[in-house]
Amino acid sequence: MASAVAVKEEPAEILDLEIRIIELCQEQPDGITDAIIMKDLPLCSPQQRVTCINRLLSTGKIDLLRSGNKLIYKLKDPDAASQAKGGDHQEKVVYQIIKEANNKGIWIRDIRYKSNLLLTQVNKILKNLESKKLIKAVKSVAASKKKVYMLYDLEPAQSVTGGAWYSDQDFESEFVEVLNQQCFKFLEQKAAIARDTKTDPMAQRNASFTPLYDIWKFISELGISKVQLTKEDIETILNTLIFDGKLECTTVASAGGSGDSGRSKLYRAINPLVETTGLMRMPCGSCPVFDKCYEGGAVSPTTCIYMKEWLDS
Numbered sequence: 001m002a003s004a005v006a007v008k009e010e011p012a013e014i015l016d017l018e019i020r021i022i023e024l025c026q027e028q029p030d031g032i033t034d035a036i037i038m039k040d041l042p043l044c045s046p047q048q049r050v051t052c053i054n055r056l057l058s059t060g061k062i063d064l065l066r067s068g069n070k071l072i073y074k075l076k077d078p079d080a081a082s083q084a085k086g087g088d089h090q091e092k093v094v095y096q097i098i099k100e101a102n103n104k105g106i107w108i109r110d111i112r113y114k115s116n117l118l119l120t121q122v123n124k125i126l127k128n129l130e131s132k133k134l135i136k137a138v139k140s141v142a143a144s145k146k147k148v149y150m151l152y153d154l155e156p157a158q159s160v161t162g163g164a165w166y167s168d169q170d171f172e173s174e175f176v177e178v179l180n181q182q183c184f185k186f187l188e189q190k191a192a193i194a195r196d197t198k199t200d201p202m203a204q205r206n207a208s209f210t211p212l213y214d215i216w217k218f219i220s221e222l223g224i225s226k227v228q229l230t231k232e233d234i235e236t237i238l239n240t241l242i243f244d245g246k247l248e249c250t251t252v253a254s255a256g257g258s259g260d261s262g263r264s265k266l267y268r269a270i271n272p273l274v275e276t277t278g279l280m281r282m283p284c285g286s287c288p289v290f291d292k293c294y295e296g297g298a299v300s301p302t303t304c305i306y307m308k309e310w311l312d313s
């Protein structure tokens with residue numbers, strides 16, 4: 001849930017440096033020394049130089065040879081290298097497109113559209129960049145079969161992972177239900193304690209209100225969540241309880257409040273004044289596909305699982 005985004009700027013520079021080293025090798029087919037690279041790239045740090053050389057050696061683009069008492073770098077195959085140079089440019093374009101997408105990532109279709117490359121080329125480049133650990137593929141909760149690509153060191157945005165309520169792109173309905181129950185139980189206990197004070201009804205009502213911070217602290221200390229839940233996560237759960245008619249919320253002025261500065265949200269458990277009628281609880285009332293529901297259609301009352309659940313309840 002952390003929104004901190006840490007990007008290493010190094011990879012784009014490394015790709016630039018690699019291209020330049022290959023160009024130097026092409027200009028001097030007999031090979032180049034470290035001294036030539038240092039002279040041509042004075043701003044390149046020793047560590048960057050070593051990284052580039054190692055990558056060029058490991059990807060088979062250059063050879064390391066001994067000439068007298070000097071080590072020289074030579075292109076393995078000039079033709080292959082010129083192809084590689086073109087490939088590097090394409091790789092860099094794809095890398096930049098992915099970098100611009102930041103931690104929201106980008107789909108392969110959009111990479112193709114923006115880079116004007118063929119699908120096979122994009123696939124090859126993505127595999128290459130993934131093997132170099134410059135980028136990674138992340139499954140998006142927005143579409144289970146689609147992956148988005150982002151820089152390797154980025155933490156995916158909540159819109160991609162789904163946040164605390166998703167695990168491996170699956171909605172954790174049981175976890176949400178447990179949180180729901182625990183929050184409600186905690187607030188019911190608070191209300192019971194307030195009733196036991198036997199003060200006047202107004203004082204009891206006020207005493208049963210609990211700040212968001214206390215509810216968040218209680219849930220955090222229960223240790224039922226594998227991920228660190230934020231106050232906003234708990235607020236989402238409390239909102240669902242409000243919609244279910246089980247809680248009410250009020251906002252009071254306070255220093256260092258949970259919401260907007262100077263305001264704090266308080267919650268209390270309530271008993272609904274009027275029980276909802278059977279017709280109100282019927283799923284069709286809030287069904288998003290109500291207009292498309294008819295016998296023989298893609299959705300119908302006969303095949304609807306929500307209708308079945310309602311009839312069975």
Ligand code: SF4
Binds near residue numbers: 283287302304306
């Ligand atoms: S029967 Fe099911 S699908 Fe049809 S409107 Fe009702 S809830 Fe929606």
